[in-house]
Amino acid sequence: MKIAKHGGNIYEVAEKLGIQPSEVLDFSANINPLGVPTSFRKALIENISLIESYPDPYYQRLIQAIGKYHQINPNYITVGNGATEIIFSMISALKPKQALILAPTFLEYERALAKVGCEVHYYRLKEELDFIVDEGFLKALHEEIDLVILCNPNNPTGQMIHHEIMDKILDRCREQRINLMIDEAFNEFLDCPDEKSMISRIESYKNLYIIRSLTKFFALPGLRIGYGISGNLDMLQKIASVKEPWTINSFAALAGEVVVKDQEYICCSKAWIDTEREFLFEGFQGIPQIKAYRPAANYILLKVLDDQYVFLQEKLLEKNILIRSCSNYENLNKSYFRVAIKDREANEKLIRALREVFYEG
Amino acid sequence: MKIAKHGGNIYEVAEKLGIQPSEVLDFSANINPLGVPTSFRKALIENISLIESYPDPYYQRLIQAIGKYHQINPNYITVGNGATEIIFSMISALKPKQALILAPTFLEYERALAKVGCEVHYYRLKEELDFIVDEGFLKALHEEIDLVILCNPNNPTGQMIHHEIMDKILDRCREQRINLMIDEAFNEFLDCPDEKSMISRIESYKNLYIIRSLTKFFALPGLRIGYGISGNLDMLQKIASVKEPWTINSFAALAGEVVVKDQEYICCSKAWIDTEREFLFEGFQGIPQIKAYRPAANYILLKVLDDQYVFLQEKLLEKNILIRSCSNYENLNKSYFRVAIKDREANEKLIRALREVFYEG
Missing domain, CATH: 3.90.1150.10 (Aspartate Aminotransferase, domain 1)
Incomplete structure (x- = not known):
């Protein structure tokens, strides 16, 4: 690897x-070409000495800010050193044996799955359908699959999963006790992003794990800041237990607090x-x-x-x-x-x- | 956990x-009370836009700077998001079954060992000897131990392992094919730090893994930057394979490049x-x-x-x-x-x- x-x-x-x-x-x-938000540039210059102390190991201010940004309970949020850390730590906590991912999709899912020895099944998106996720996907959710990872909008195709199909996938996964990870790293670039996010479903679907990133929309790829959202508090506890301490540095935590309010x-x-x-x-x-x-x-x-x-x-x-x-x-x-x-x-x-x-x- | x-x-x-x-x-x-080095404050303000791009995934400039700092081959260096990431990824790559650590010592070793299911043995330092590592430690290196972790100077006792005993430990570990991790996070605070570091031994002892941190001496605990040094290139390759990409953010990488020259x-x-x-x-x-x-x-x-x-x-x-x-x-x-x-x-x-x-x- x-x-x-x-x-x-x-x-x-x-x-x-x-x-x-x-x-x-x-x-x-x-990455958003508008560049680093001025709000963060200012906050950074005023707070350089922040790095003389360890970050808050619980990142409470950051988590509160993200909770407000999405209007959700902060207890449902776990933060990480980029979405990548969340993907790796969620997969490490969920311990899937057989996962279904799209082909093509973001490359790090497969690397994270390989790390826990999980078998990877591909749902091959069809070129003739412009690589959209079609009803055929539901049939691929066979009994042995215990984790589905969707990137929505998908990377690199730029295609959204249609609302009706997403609803069916959510229900089918819950029925079949399949964990469902949805990577919404590019959500903010969509028309009506909040409507297209599945964050509102986390309380109804305890098998649902959302991954978000502040890297792309807020032009902070060098800072590394992402988070996960789930209504499954037991699993969030497990994720916390496999994570290393202080993975987000103080500047990244500060950026997260500031930009979501900008x-x-x-x-x-x-x-x-x-x-x-x-x-x-x-x-x-x-x-x-x-x-x-x-x-x-x-x-x-x-x-x-x-x-x-x-x-x-x-x-x-x-x-x-x-x-x-x-x-x-x-x-x-x-x-x-x-x-x-x-x-x-x-x-x-x-x-x-x-x-x-x-x-x- | x-x-x-x-x-x-x-x-x-x-x-x-x-x-x-x-x-x-x-x-x-x-943490060094002199605070964030001025050299880094300046570099940071001049380079805020660095974070608009992803970090170099190989962190070449940072690794070159660290190589010069210690006058060693940059190929022997792996960098991480604080020494903690290095500890966790080394242990994950070494896959020890039975490890020997000091008691008391830094707490994260045990957490990282637990994560890979490794059994932990303690060498209980004696209060009457002011918690120094004595010759008795050598006897604790029995056949089943496959990893020894030493913190030198030890945290929280502040005691150095005597040179003669360290030499014996190095030889004994090599003879018995025991991997030896030495955490030198506080090395720069010692009198004659270079002489007391085991970095010069990495070519002779391929079972030796040194952990270093820029956090404490350069007053950057909020930035998270550490590194590992080993002459065992195969194992460094394995460590690279279990690591997540871009774990060090651009500001931390910049800090590392700048402060070691200050x-x-x-x-x-x-x-x-x-x-x-x-x-x-x-x-x-x-x-x-x-x-x-x-x-x-x-x-x-x-x-x-x-x-x-x-x-x-x-x-x-x-x-x-x-x-x-x-x-x-x-x-x-x-x-x-x-x-x-x-x-x-x-x-x-x-x-x-x-x-x-x-x-x-």
Whole structure:
């Protein structure tokens, strides 16, 4: 089990190109281009000395702030060093024997499942259905499965699970005593995110575990802060028991407390994503060599329809543009790429660069 | 397995006292009172935007800096979210069945061992020998032990293992194929720290694993940054394979890069500890109700010799002074306390407060 290849390794790319990491136009990591919220910049400068003490081992202020943000009981929340720590510690506590995951989906589920020796079953999403989760998924919930992991919206496809199907999955999992983990790391980028979150169901479905991240929407990937939500207090206790102490550093905890209250940042981000999602998606429609899958969140899955996919990443890199190859996802191949939705200037550059690559070869 | 009680939870104490956490005079956590190095404060303010990108998953710059700091090959280094992550991931990779640890010693070893189902044997340090590790330890290295963990200087006793005995332990462990973890989290506070470190032995002893922390000496407990050193590249590979990605956030990685080069901070800290260690220890000699164990690092183990130990912590708290009760350490009891060595003003306050408690009751 090695470190999985993800997007966003601008350090490696910059070294290869002989430029500074900051000069890479990074479409490979799905981060809000509005950047670090000013509210947190201010709080950080005023509170540098925070790090002279250990963090509160219970992270009470952070948990209270997240509870208010979602209007839920803080007892239902566990916080971690990025969503990754929550995924690993939940899986370590749930001890699944046979898990069902989507293909393609976020790579760390499989790594975390391998760590506890769990057998992994894939539900292979169909290209002809634009990789949406269809009714067939319910049939895959056979008796031996004890954990289902869904990423919603799914990464890297950008597709949401339809509300009706999600309801059926919730019921079926409860009936069959299957634990259900839903990773909502990209929820805030959706239209009407609260309605599309399953957080409201945690009291009715004690087998439900929601994973959230503050990394993407609040542009804090370098800070590492995520959390889990569940109505199953016994299991939250178990998760706490397998976790290491103080995994979130004081700056990350401070960021979490501050940004979830930053209404201005949240509003500006929504205005940006509403406009730019449409702009970039429409831009891709004008390039016949690619198929763009309609995005629900802040990233777009692309398929190159001719054999130019072979050189695409390299040719964009010559223009200092980094996109994410999807070749290491189960059920995708080298003709698929994922790009983040960035600000207007960057999005225009990407469209222009793609046109140049495809037309000028 | 619950969160172990450590020193430094000033949040809980402040809430109880109805004061701000910053008003607690915290002798319970062993942190350099010189505070966050200025070099890091500057670097942080200049580099806030670092967190808009994911950290380098290989932390190359950080590892290079640590390599230079110790003048060792960077390939021998693994970095983590505090020494705690290194302890947990090393133990998870080494998979010990029967481990020998000191009693008393740092609490997280036992938690990490429990997590992998390892049986724990204690070597009970003798009060009459001032809790030093004596030759008897060698006899405790019986055949079934496959991991020894030593904390050197030991926490909470403040005692160093004598050079001759350490040499014998190293040889005996290698002969008997026992893995040996030495936690040197407090090394920089010693006289001649480099000579007392076992880092120079890693190429000769492939069964040797050193744990280090930047938290205590560089006053960064809120940042979480530690590392492991070993000449056993196969095992380092295994450790990498059980670790989660990006566990160190960008600010912590930046801190690590910067502070190990900060010669001014290192020199000032050495001057402070040389003077204040003697001052505080001498101060305790004037209080007949306590025995102070001669410290090697930046904290002092105290034993209250009469029954006033019952109220000591509470009475000091009334003066906003927090000390660490050692009642939850194996082989100690409620009459033992650990205090950090702080700056002159704080050290004087502590001595004055202790005199008041013992003389005025």
